[in-house]
Amino acid sequence: MPVTSAYRPDPRFFDLGAEFGDPVRAADFPETRLRYRNQRAATSVGLEGLTEAEWIAAFGRFQPLTGQPGPLAMRYHGHQFRTYNPDLGDGRGFLAGQLRDDRDRLLDLGTKGSGTTPWSRAGDGRLTLKGGVREVLAATMLESLGVPTSKALSLIETGEALERGDEPSPTRSAVLVRLQHSHVRFGTFQRAAYFQRADLIEQLVEHVRALYHSEVAEGDAPGLLAAIVEASARLTARWIAAGFVHGVLNTDNLNVTGESFDYGPWRFLPSYQPGFTAAYFDQTGLYAFARQPEAVFWNLTQLAGCLKLVADAGPLTDVLNGFGPAYIRHLRAAFLMRLGVKSLGEAADQRLTDTTLALLREGGQTPGSPLRWEPLFFDWFAGFSSSARALAGPRAGVYQGEAFDAFRFALFEHEPDRPERLEHPMFAAREPEEMLIDEVETLWADIAMGANWTAFETKLARLETARQAWDFAEP
Known part of the structure; x- marks a missing residue:
């Protein structure tokens, strides 16, 4: 299979042995129709x-790429809505391979909807096409907003009729392949701890440290936890600044590199609503928008509990206590990034964060025309440099009153960061790119009812334009 000299296979997880995964075979799908190919990520x-036929062979039929040992279903446990489940593991996906990218980072090729495994728990191992479309949209939108995220690499429709309780059935099927830095979950550690296998915990600590957090000293479990806490705090802050609700923050959906992945019932906020939930089954609001930091911290405490098999509790507790300050620090940085301004010091940066949230809170309650989350950052990007544009735009009537005055004062204290970005044509538009649920459903309806992929492809092209316009540094 033709690959370039940049292709560098490095299947390191496979070396961990049989306690961490099971060799599996992909399903034999009746059809393989390529619906999405992320050429930038592939590069x-x-x-x-790869030709289209070779792409389908690799990511629809899962013929192993050169230097890859073949699919492996990863073993892990997890808390699901804070109830421990020892029967998890890759039930409809597997690790198809690992390789180095052009920044020498180790990346996983992970699948979703690739067939049954020993951990399928009577499920069919399949993914609905709608679920695949939604994952492509979520990952692409989040990447454009500077959130550490997996990248959807491939989506192939597979020609099966699936029965689902939360979609009109039968519904179409697909297989997704994502690129992300690691599929080692908090739940991977939980499985080893469940069996009281300190040896496996030690093996995991060294594996994760060496490959993803090499600044940590060998054998330093508290140091590794500190690196994961820092990465998780950064991820959570970026979610909040993006107005994103993951929906299912179970311990098997958080990984050791602080990277967002596995998008199910996600949503973006229409306006500032702290209690906004993404999943219809989250009836208590456990994973509501404003409770996401709490959820991530709770999951980190479960990871720390696993590490007690190989480290003293005191240093681990000290590390956990650092999550709150790290999250606040990263939240300030995330709001500065989204508003396109430079840091002016902790006090001024916190004032800007607080006044931004206050304006979103007040503006979101405006009768008739509430201030939506994303447009505020679009209108006021680069601070004073956007003043005339924002005050002549469609939300000029919202930008008044005490909350706005406090926000504008705090914003104008800060120097614009690379204001030349405003020269991009995107900022001449009246509205930003958003990803609210009504648009997602409309995009899906075109595909479901008319087999029309044009609107989906056009949206992805616009999000790529937005990514280039925002030009946030890749996490």
Whole structure:
């Protein structure tokens, strides 16, 4: 299979042994129709030269790429809505391979909807096409907003009729492949701890440390936890600044590199609503928008509990206590990034964060025309440099009153960061790119009812334009 010299296979997880995964085979799908190919991501790992037939062979039929040992279903446990489940593991996906990207980072090729495994728990191992479309949209939108996220690499429709309780059935099927830095979950550690296998915890600590947090000293479990706490705090802050609700923050959906992945019932906020939930089954609001930091911290405490098999509790507790300050620090940085301004010091940066949230809170309650989350950052990007644009725009009537005055004062204290970005044509538009649920459903309706992929492809092209316009540094 033709790959470029940039393709560098490095299947390191496979070396961990049988306690961490099970060799599996992909399903034999009746059809393989390529619906999405992320050529930019493919280029980063030397796979851009694959023909469509070769792409489908690799990511629809799962013929192993050169240097890859074949699919492996990963073993893990997890808390699901804070109830421990020892029967998890890759039930409809597997690790298809690992390779280095153009920044020498180790990336996983992970699947979703690729067939049954020993951990399928009577499920069919399949993914609905709608679920695949939604994951592509979520990952692409989050990447454009500077959130550490997996990248959807491939989506192939597979020609099966699936029965689902939360979609009109029968519904179409697909298989997704994502690129992300690690699929080692908090739940991977939980499984080892469940069996009281300190040896497996030690093996995992060294594996994760060496490959993803090499600044940590060998054998330093508290140091590794500190690195994961820091990465998780950054991820959570970026979610909040993006107005994103993951929906299912179970311990098997958080990984050791602080990277967002596995998008199910996600939503973006229409306006500032702290109690906004993404999943219809989250009836208590456990994973509501404003409770996401609490959820991530709770999951980190479960990871720390696993590490007590190989480290003293005191240092681990000290590390956990650092999550709150780290989250606040990253939240300030995330709001500065989204508003396109430079830091002016902790006090001024916190004032800007607080006044931004206050304006979103007040504006979101405006009768008739509430201030939506995303437009505020679009209107006021680069601070004073956008003043005339914002005050002549469609939300000029919202930008008044005490909350706005406090926000504008705090914003104008800060120097614009690369204000030349405002020269991008995107900022001449009246509205930003958003990803609210009504648009998602409309995009899906075109596909479901008319087999029309044009609107979906156009949206992805616009999000790529937005990514280039925002030009946030890749996490």
